[in-house]
Amino acid sequence: MSSVPVLKLENVSKLYDGATPFLALDNINFEIAKGEFVAITGPSGSGKSTMLHLLGCLDRPSKGEIYIAGRPISRMSDNQVADIRRDELGFVFQAFNLAPTLTVFQNVELPMMIKNVPKAEREKEARRNLAAVGLASKLNNMPSQLSGGEKQRVAIARALANRPKIILADEPTGNLDSKSSRLVMDQIEALCRDRGITIILITHEHNLAVDADRIIHLKDGRIESDMRKKSQFRRLMK
Numbered sequence: 001m002s003s004v005p006v007l008k009l010e011n012v013s014k015l016y017d018g019a020t021p022f023l024a025l026d027n028i029n030f031e032i033a034k035g036e037f038v039a040i041t042g043p044s045g046s047g048k049s050t051m052l053h054l055l056g057c058l059d060r061p062s063k064g065e066i067y068i069a070g071r072p073i074s075r076m077s078d079n080q081v082a083d084i085r086r087d088e089l090g091f092v093f094q095a096f097n098l099a100p101t102l103t104v105f106q107n108v109e110l111p112m113m114i115k116n117v118p119k120a121e122r123e124k125e126a127r128r129n130l131a132a133v134g135l136a137s138k139l140n141n142m143p144s145q146l147s148g149g150e151k152q153r154v155a156i157a158r159a160l161a162n163r164p165k166i167i168l169a170d171e172p173t174g175n176l177d178s179k180s181s182r183l184v185m186d187q188i189e190a191l192c193r194d195r196g197i198t199i200i201l202i203t204h205e206h207n208l209a210v211d212a213d214r215i216i217h218l219k220d221g222r223i224e225s226d227m228r229k230k231s232q233f234r235r236l237m238k
């Protein structure tokens with residue numbers, strides 16, 4: 001295994017410029033290793049989504065450098081960054097973001113079509129991923145015919161379809177009841193661990209965060225704590 005971190009942030013700040021400029025992230029430094037499961041927690045407005053957007057190359061920092069597998073993104077063109085997003089990253093959002101006019105199967109197939117994966121391979125991969133999230137019997141359903149938890153499991157199958165190196169999830173269980181939340185999280189974790197995929201999960205729910213290998217807690221745009229051991233965190237929560 002390579003010792004180059006999959007992600008590294010070096011003195012990263014994000015200033016939202018505008019009528020009232022706001023420093024949402026203030027000089028953040030950390031590294032994430034391959035296969036690590038990292039939870040990002042913190043109060044509303046602490047900078048979690050801003051951080052995930054930077055890690056997911058959906059936005060660029062105002063200062064500092066982000067390295068993906070050792071490559072600094074500031075030196076890349078927008079097209080090169082878009083290629084990284086497509087080829088190496090998988091996203092899961094609170095609002096599911098499924099295409100409403102496509103079936104479950106087509107939703108999972110779509111990112112592979114964009115990547116020109118041959119039809120037979122696309123179908124095999126879509127079936128494999130939908131089976132992995134327990135939805136083999138819902139392939140031809142429309143998203144509107146699914147429960148919230150099922151929709152999120154389609155979104156997971158879709159995120160995994162391009163064989164990403166990193167899954168970035170922003171409150172993926174925010175719209176789900178506690179039982180569905182647990183199922184969705186268990187599936188994300190099992191699939192990513194099985195495939196060596198790094199998980200970066202934003203969550204408000206401590207009972208989900210404690211499953212992570214590491215918890216980065218943000219406050220006012222800064223890292224308040226960065227804890228690696230579950231047991232250590234559990235003790236602090238008591």
Ligand SMILES: Nc1ncnc2c1ncn2[C@@H]1O[C@H](COP(=O)(O)OP(=O)(O)OP(=O)(O)O)[C@@H](O)[C@H]1O
Pocket residue numbers: 016017018022023024042043044045046047048049050051
């Ligand atoms: N486009 C923007 N322009 C100006 N300020 C912004 C912008 N986006 C976010 N902010 C501010 O930056 C701060 C961090 O926002 P962010 O969305 O990262 O918070 P969060 O930790 O994800 O919160 P939540 O738990 O509510 O989702 C907030 O104070 C927010 O108001």
Ligand SMILES: [Mg+2]
Pocket residue numbers: 048049050
């Ligand atoms: Mg947020």
